[in-house]
Amino acid sequence: MSYRATRIIRAVLIYVILTLFAAIMLFPFLVMLFTSLKTASDTFSYPPRLLPTEQVTVELPGFDRPLPLYYIVVESGETKPMALVEENIRVGIFAPLDAAGRPDVNNTVIRRFGEVKVAGGATPKEVVVGGQAVPVYEVEVNGAIAEMVVLTRTVFGRFINPANPNETAMANVRLSQPVTRVTAHPENYAAVVNLLGFDRALTNTAMITILTVIGQIVTSVLGGYAFARLKFPGRDQLFLLYLGTVMVPFVVLIIPLYQLMVVIGWVNAMPALILPWLYTAYGTFLMRQFFITIPKEIEEAALIDGASRWSILMRIFIPASAPALATLATFTFLYAWNSFFWPLVVVNTGNTRAQVLTLALNVLRGRASDSPNLILAGAAIAIIPPTIVFILAQRYYVESVTSSGVKG
Amino acid sequence: MISATTALPSGRRRDRAALTVLTVWHAALCVLLMAGALATLASASALDLLTIALAVVQALLALGSATAAALILRRNHLGRTLSLVVNYVLFLACLIGLAHVLGLFMGLDDLADYMARGVPFLMGALFIVGYFVAATELRERPVPVARRTLGQVLMTIGAIGFALTAGVVPALASIPGKYVSSGLLPLALTAGAVVLGYMLWSMWRGESARAMGAKNIHSERLNGWLFLSPNLLGFTLFFAGPLLFSLYVSFTNWDSFNKRDWVGLDNYRRMFNLTVQPLAAPDQPANQAMDVQVYDELFRVNLLGQSYLIGAEDKRFWISLRNTLVFGLLAVPLAVVPALLLATLLNSRLPGMRIYRTLYFIPSVAAVVGVALIWQWMYNSQVGWINYFITSAVNLINSVFGTNIKDPQIRWLADSDYALLSVVIMSAWQWLGFNTVLFLAGLQTIPRELYEAATVDGANPRQQFFNVTLPMLAPTTLYVLITTTIQALQVFDQVFIVSNGTGGPGTSTLTMTLNLYQNGFQSFRQGYASALAWVLFVVIFAFTLFQFRRQRRASGAYDL
Amino acid sequence: MKTTYRLIGLMAVAGLTLSACAAPVAPPAQPAQPAQPTQPAATEAPAAAAEISLRWRTRPDNKEEADVYASISDEVAQKLGIKLTYEPGGSETASYQDVLRTELAAGTAPDVFWIPGTDIADFVQRGLLLDLRPYANATEGYSDSNYYPEPMFHLTYNPATGKTGEVLWGLPRDVSTFVLYLNLDLINEAGAPDPRELAKEGKWDWAAFKEVAEKVNALGSDIKGYGMNAWWGPFGAFMNAAGGGFFNAERNACNLNSKESLEGLAFARSLYDAGVAVPYGEDSEPPFRAGKVGMFQNGRWATPGISTVTFNWDVVELPKGPSGHMGNWLFWGAYVVNKNTKHPEAAWKVVDALTQPDIQAKVAARGTNIPSRVGEAVFAEFLKIMPEKNNQAFLNGLADKPTAEGPLWTGSWPDFDKAMSAKVSDVLTGKLSVEDFGKTICDEAGKAFNK
Incomplete structure (x- = not known):
């Protein structure tokens, strides 16, 4: 095999594997999007369908409501779309008795109970089958009357051919395949918004996220600059302490933080979702790592020119650190937008004034437990904005996610 | 920078007067803070952790203030540092207190009320995001002047529209009303913030720095702490403090309503309390092998032909x-x-x-x-x-x-x-x-x-x-x-x-x-x-x- | 240029922060203004009473119900001449009670709130509820006997003396009980006997129930005869029906290992072993509503959701077990008053008003609840609500010696439930035999009593 061929095969293989994984990574989101456009009953269909569909109906003269269409196998063996005109028709499956007095299961016929009558007239005729006395019916088969017994009772639907209303058929409705067409129900989104005040949750989440992002950028830039460029006693020890905090799980803080909110009186209110998160060891670390790479000479020249530390930070450092700022902003955005544990503890889920999206979703899954389409529409509302932010910012974000971590 | 030698004698006199004012201020502040600490202790119905912490902080600040006064008298540059730190901490406390009393923090909820009314907030949000995007984009490639002007006009209109629709104007207008309705506290805090702010400025000035003998390295130190302070505030209030408190709580039986007794290591003991009992038969019921009043069966294990039952006090x-x-x-x-x-x-x-x-x-x-x-x-x-x-x-x-x-x-x-x-x-x-x-x-x-x-x-x-x-x-x-x-x-x-x-x-x-x-x-x-x-x-x-x-x-x- | 951008940006941020300072809109949940001390007479005088502002909360099961509560709130407020704010509270999945406790601890809880019956003891013992007895005694026309006796037993129980009837912790919002929701299409298709007919003839017992379930189950591999959800209610009903139950008669010891309780559990297990039931742990409501389950055991609260299905449905009471009773539960929850309310008198009036027949009828009309009051007039009114044909099934359940969903006054119900539900789940999914369950369960669950 030539070198070129090997390379092509290798490339194809790589693409196949990558595409497979891409499908795995994206499929749940596709399920979310398509399910959120379905009707509730459509979500329960099996085998599952990705696209939202609905049953096709026809208007027929003589019927006051639209009739659902099903694919029905008619007597000729053909499968035709037919309209369901009557449901729950009680029918029996009748079988003649064979020579041994047992029902002949190979020659069964289906008849409505109204079409048959009990044999024997005034004294109903009975035969013993399997140790039990069962009534015998007179059933018309191909113009002739035969004596038969009931094998089972069930219910059927009556279908007519919309093109030829004289052609009718009887079949089990549940097992018949409905005629469907692709549709979409974007009004699910409006329903979700109305159901739980998702609009308020969206506003709150957006506001919390933006304020947290701004606040974290301010504290991190200032702190990062101090750690990177200013000498003061205790700086290095403090920095190590900051680094150590990354290891402390959030749950250790949750009870004291909650109690702190109780003391201040912020339980159930938005400041509890913003102010404790304005400080971030991670962001300080990220900005410090970035500021350290900026040449000292520029700063020294500015100092000699009489510039204050503040103006150096604003005029030299911040303009130069757009990628780091974008990374920090994206990180904080995602964190603030998606946080769940802390809001769950500190905000009452019924309090719509301080509701955030994740909490609203948690309530929604209970209140709309019977409508997966609505739940997933809610999930989409929560998931799509951060995805858009990420795609816009990924140029910076993905590339510098690692730079800080790997170095440290 | 103006060198010290060119300063006018009258200016120097003024500097000296300012330092005297600062000395007196710190002496007074010391007394005030000590009184505050004692009042805090006396007014608390029960000595809980919060009261003690508050009193200790006040006492420490009082001590710092006294030392600062003494050092300013000696024109020691440490006095300047200490004075700035004490005044800065109190200044921040006043501002935060003021914000709290005026309901600035809780006001976030009300702000959201307003914003939830629809598009205005989204407009504002988009505008802010747009600003940051524009700010970062600008560095990378030159933007045509016409487009930049258009952007500015749009942003200005957006900002004004946002301010109007998001209720900024009525919000600002209602601040004086809050002063009137909330009693003396906001006024006192504002006054405190103003005085402290003046003291800060007075000590921060280059003239005071020179008079106190502070060098560049000292001001770099102060700058360092100043820049770090917002971060450090968050670190102390929302990380280090809660962390220590969490450790303390783990030694109590706090139920967050009325019980909070020190139980020592009992929580940890209960968690790790295990029992291992040999079993007569692998399927011997647990209540014959161990004290089921205390332990729950966790699992059974067979070691070298002998079955053991492992029970735990807190199975979960x-x-x-x-x-x-x-x-x-x-x-x-x-x-x-x-x-x-x-x-x-x-x-x-x-x-x-x-x-x-x-x-x-x-x-x-x-x-x-x-x-x-x-x-x-x-x-x-x-x-x-x-x-x-x-x-x-x-x-x-x-x-x-x-x-x-x-x-x-x-x-x-x-x-x-x-x-x-x-x-x-x-x-x-x-x-x-x-x-x-x-x-x-x-x-x-x-x-x-x-x-x-x-x-x-x-x-x-x-x-x-x-x-x-x-x-x-x-x-x-x-x-x-x-x-x-x-x-x-x-x-x-x-x-x-x-x-x-x-x-x-x-x-x-x-x-x-x-x-x-x-x-x-x-x-x-x-x-x-x-x-x-x-x-x-x-x-x-x-x-x-x-x-x-x-x-x-x-x-x-x-x-x- | 950049400076301009920065300036505008700063302006926006500053505006944002500053405007936070003020509350131009009167927010509904703003803490009440210092109000004048409440005198009974004050509620009559509208000018003085307008100062009273109360918040109340109950958990609605859907949006429509939340709207009904909101309108009821306005109606009560008008009647009492006070300001009343309704808060919907979270859904079942959103830990309604835990949130309430959190708020009570934080002092932000509403004045009047609803809690499920199982939580009454915990709230009382933590000292969170106000004793309403003095206010009730002063109210004309009030009597404990206006309500179902089972919830009133717990609502008037004084844990200090161990006697009932002394105090009053609240009034029941509503009651509920289990029925079997039937997919009549499937039952007809399977040719199974109609459970409603069997119930009328008095032949609706476990054997008949199992027969119907098996017949429906035989319709196809995706069809199940029966479904119940995984919590204490459904399996507890089987234990009760067999003559057993969770606790002894005094409700101070575990009774899960009694012969009768185990018999009930064994019967439930047999449904799973035979593959007749929707696997335990799976939510049975979606498949039922998708038309794939013959009988679905659930409470009144499921009615509004099920009424939207496309197949023919109805309800039937639970089948009678070996004890001769259906062993049903009487689920209940009560409106109670926050101990720290500023207006206890007004809060009681709200509780009283919320449980008046006309208000209860309005809520019940949504289909989710059964009024908590007893009496022929109440029953007659209730029977007019859907499903008209067979609403009696609910009242039958409530009349056939139901066990009250109950708090544990001498133990911790959540601890008991945690220990029990985990083990029962093992039994019903075939991981633990009923015998082994019986041997150990009371050692574990019984610990809930000696805390």
Whole structure:
């Protein structure tokens, strides 16, 4: 095999594997999007369908409501779309008795109970089958009357051919395949918004996220600059302490933080979702790592020119650190937008004034437990904005996610 | 800068007067703060931690103020530092207090009320985002003047519209009213802030600095602390303080309503209280072998023919510990190994790799709550996609190979044998892309020459991977492993959603964090829950340390 | 240029922060202004009473119900001449009670709130509820006997003396009980006997129930005969029906290992072993509503959701077990008053008003609840609500010696439930035998009593 061929095969293989994984990574989101456009009953269909569909109906003269269409196998063996005109028709499956007095299961016929009558007239005729006395019916088969017994009772639907209303058929409705067409129900989104005040949750989440992002950028830039460029006693020890905090799980803080909110009186209110998160060891670390790479000479020249530390930070450092700022902003955005544990503890889920999206979703899954389409529409509302932010910012974000971590 | 020698005598006199004022101020402040500390102690009905802390802080500030006064008299530059620190801390306290009293923080809720009325807020939000995007874009390429002007006009209109619709104007107008209605406190705090602000300015001035003999290095120190102060405030208030308090709570039986007694190590004792009893027969009932008033049966084990019964006082703690460890042991490899494979493939410099990279990353930006809801639906055993795929695959294999494999019909989240695994798969899926990107970045830092050298030495791709890639990737691998492990051991959102907060079915998805939540916020055993949190901290710390150590041993050359 | 951008940006941020300072809109949840001390007479005088502002909360099961509560709130407010704010509270999945406790601890809880019956003891013992007895005694026309006696037993229980009837912790919002929701299409298709007919003839027992379930189950591999959800209610009903139950008669010891309780559990297990039931742990409501389950055991609260299905449905009472009773539950929850309310008198009036027949009828009309009051007039009114044909099934359940969903006054119900539900789940999914369950369960669950 030539070198070129090997390379092509290798490339194809790589693409196949990558595409497979891409499908795995994206499929749940596709399920979310398509399910959120379905009707509730459509979500329960099996085998599952990705696209939202609905049953096709026809208007027929003589019927006051639209009739659902099903694919029905008619007597000729053909499968035709037919309209369901009557449901729950009680029918029996009748079988003649064979020579041994047992029902002949190979020659069964289906008849409505109204079409048959009990044999024997005034004294109903009975035969013993399997140790039990069962009534015998007179059933018309191909113009002739035969004596038969009931094998089972069930219910059927009556279908007519919309093109030829004289052609009718009887079949089990549940097992018949409905005629469907692709549709979409974007009004699910409006329903979700109305159901739980998702609009308020969206506003709150957006506001919390933006304020947290701004606040974290301010504290991190200032702190990062101090750690990177200013000498003061205790700086290095403090920095190590900051680094150590990354290891402390959030749950250790949750009870004291909650109690702190109780003391201040912020339980159930938005400041509890913003102010404790304005400080971030991670962001300080990220900005410090970035500021350290900026040449000292520029700063020294500015100092000699009489510039204050503040103006150096604003005029030299911040303009130069757009990628780091974008990374920090994206990180904080995602964190603030998606946080769940802390809001769950500190905000009452019924309090719509301080509701955030994740909490609203948690309530929604209970209140709309019977409508997966609505739940997933809610999930989409929560998931799509951060995805858009990420795609816009990924140029910076993905590339510098690692730079800080790997170095440290 | 103006040199000291050119200063006019009258100016110098004024400087001296300012320093005298500062000395008097600090002396007075000392008295005021001591009185405040005593008043705090006296007014408290019960000596709780908060009162004591408040009094101690006031006393410390009083001490600082007194020292500052003494040092200013001696023109010692430390006096300036101390004076600035004390005044700055009090200044911040006044501002925060003022904000609190005027309801500025709680006002965020009201602000949201206004904004929720529709588009205006979104407009404002877009405008702010737009500003930042524009601000960053501007650095990279010149924008035509016309477009820039248009942008400015649009932004100005947006800002004005936003201010009008979001209720900024009436909000500003109502501030004076708040002063009137809230009594003396806001006025006092404002006055305090003004006086403190003046004192700060007075000491910060270059003239005072020179008079106090402060040098450049001193002002750099002050700048350092000043720049760090917002950060440090958050660190102390919302991290270090709560951390210490959490440790204290873990030694109490606090129920967050009325009980808060010191119980020493009792919470930890209860958690780790185990009993091991030999059994006469492997199936001997537990109540014959151990004190079932105290212990619950955890599991039975057969060692060298002798059966033992292990019981625990808090069974749910041990179960949650096991679940957490199992979760970590399954989820971490599942989220790391495929990530390494994908990163290696993505590193192959073929076109379109960026798109794949972005696609892989998307799950990790989605809210865990939302993702859990999607997966919960896909896991549905009757109409869910996952079972449908399995059924289809089984049918395909059976029809192609003529085998007779039975469709497993796994009940994923409803079966206690599979529930944890289901959460593992869901979490690994979500973390995979993030790790892939981390690995990819690591791979791109490996110099090409190393591979070229290896190729020259006759190494095949497999050998290259194990002898070049893996060792060179060790720092990234360590980082990935540690972050993923920390995340895995704290798993909460996923299990809370799929089990409705119960940790069910049975106890199969009860993780340590969920157990903590149940103890702390359902049963309100906040003391015990704090102890659980510290144990979780120790577990995470131990794992991180263990990975560090192992990595060091494996690749001593890479100093981390 | 950049400076301009920065200036505008700063302006926006500053505006954002500053406007936070003020509350131009009167927010509904703003803490009440210091009000004048409440005198009974003050509620009559509108000018003085307008000062009273109360918040109340109950958990609605859907949006429509939340709207009904909101309108009721306005109606009560008008009647009493006070300001009343309704807060919907979270859903079942959003840990309603835990949130309430959190708020009570934080002092932000509403004045009047609803809690499920199982939580009454915990709230009382933590000292969170106000004793309403003095206010009730002063109210004309009030009597404990206006309500179902089972909830009133717990609502008037004084844990200090161990006697009932002394105090009053609240009034029941509503009651509920289990029925079997039937997919008549499936039952007809399977040719199974109609459970409603069997119930009328008095032949509706466990054997008949199992026969119907099996017949429906035989319709196809995706069809199940029966479904119940995984919590204590459904399996507890089987234990009760067999003559057993969770606790002894005094409700101070575990009774899960009694012969009768185990018999009930064994019967439930047999349904799962035979593959007749939707696997335990799986939510049975979606498949029922998708038309794939013959009989679905659930409470009144499921009615509005099920009424939207496309197949023919109805309800039937639970089948009678070996004890001769259906062993049903009487689920209940009560409106209670926050101990720290500023207006206890007004809060009681709200509780009283919320449980008046006309208000209860309005809520019940949504289909989710059964009024908590007893009496022919109430029953007659209730029977007019859907499903008209067979609403009696609910009243039958409530009349056939139901066990009250109950708090544990001498133990911790959540601890008991946690220990029990985990083990029962093991039994019903075939991981633990009923015998082994019986041997150990009371050692574990019994600990809930000696805390």
